[in-house]
Amino acid sequence: MLKSVLKEAAGAGAREILRFFNKSFKVSNKEGVNNLVTEADHAAEKAIIEVIHRHYPDHQVLGEESGASTGSSSVKWIVDPIDGTVNFAHGIPLNCVSIAIEEDGVITMAAVLNPHLNEYFFAEKGKGAFLNDQPIQVSSEANAINACLVTGFPYTYINMPNGPLEIFERFVRKGVPVRRLGSAAIDLCWVACGRFDGFYEHKLEPWDSAAGYLIVEEAGGKVTDHEGQPFSVYQHKVLATNGKIHDEMVEVINNRKEL
Numbered sequence: 001m002l003k004s005v006l007k008e009a010a011g012a013g014a015r016e017i018l019r020f021f022n023k024s025f026k027v028s029n030k031e032g033v034n035n036l037v038t039e040a041d042h043a044a045e046k047a048i049i050e051v052i053h054r055h056y057p058d059h060q061v062l063g064e065e066s067g068a069s070t071g072s073s074s075v076k077w078i079v080d081p082i083d084g085t086v087n088f089a090h091g092i093p094l095n096c097v098s099i100a101i102e103e104d105g106v107i108t109m110a111a112v113l114n115p116h117l118n119e120y121f122f123a124e125k126g127k128g129a130f131l132n133d134q135p136i137q138v139s140s141e142a143n144a145i146n147a148c149l150v151t152g153f154p155y156t157y158i159n160m161p162n163g164p165l166e167i168f169e170r171f172v173r174k175g176v177p178v179r180r181l182g183s184a185a186i187d188l189c190w191v192a193c194g195r196f197d198g199f200y201e202h203k204l205e206p207w208d209s210a211a212g213y214l215i216v217e218e219a220g221g222k223v224t225d226h227e228g229q230p231f232s233v234y235q236h237k238v239l240a241t242n243g244k245i246h247d248e249m250v251e252v253i254n255n256r257k258e259l
């Protein structure tokens with residue numbers, strides 16, 4: 001039941017994305033530079049929450065646009081109605097709905113739907129990860145120097161040692177391809193299905209990372225913070241890899257090892 005409602009909710013959000021994509025819509029700015037929110041973000045979140053609450057009126061929801069709603073249940077839905085809003089606003093078909101279900105503090109089910117590519121990623125804790133119902137697994141690359149990586153940059157740049165540009169430069173100077181797609185949820189799913197070997201980012205929120213985190217883990221990958229410590233969706237720094245290059249990535253990110 002939860003599984004089918006999750007798919008229905010993702011589908012409802014995706015329909016709103018497609019309804020507005022490449023059409024005219026209202027755009028406003030959030031905190032930071034070019035941190036957009038569009039009419040479609042609000043419409044998609046509303047449609048998703050309507051599905052959740054029609055089936056489970058007592059469930060909690062944490063939505064990027066509407067914030068936290070309380071409920072008597074210990075089940076919490078963590079919703080990003082459009083991950084990749086800047087892409088969406090520019091007609092770039094790399095954006096998605098991302099929804100995770102947290103039960104008693106543990107992420108137990110996750111869905112990421114990119115309606116432009118027709119890709120539905122799904123994972124259930126202990127039961128594997130799937131792309132359009134086919135099992136997926138992470139890549140087998142064992143060396144960071146041969147890896148294909150992906151990252152993202154926050155809307156408000158972080159000036160700090162080992163900041164986003166410092167790490168980016170470290171890999172790129174050694175010739176390692178580091179892509180930047182503009183949707184953390186898609187980045188994570190593409191690690192899960194082996195297109196990328198690793199992903200890191202500095203300032204993600206729970207709605208960006210929660211679904212992709214479970215999908216990577218269930219595909220056999222590893223997700224931690226930048227120190228290699230256990231990951232919580234409520235902290236900002238994410239490192240997700242195929243597992244094999246994880247320790248090496250931690251060393252390079254922290255500038256303790258040269259590639």
Ligand code: IPD
Binds near residue numbers: 083086182204
């Ligand atoms: C953003 C995307 C982007 C990441 C940003 C996120 P949004 O989410 O995931 O890839 O670099 O940090 O905020 O704003 O498009 O939902």
Ligand code: CA
Binds near residue numbers: 084
């Ligand atoms: Ca997001």
Ligand code: CA
Binds near residue numbers: 064081082084085
């Ligand atoms: Ca969003």
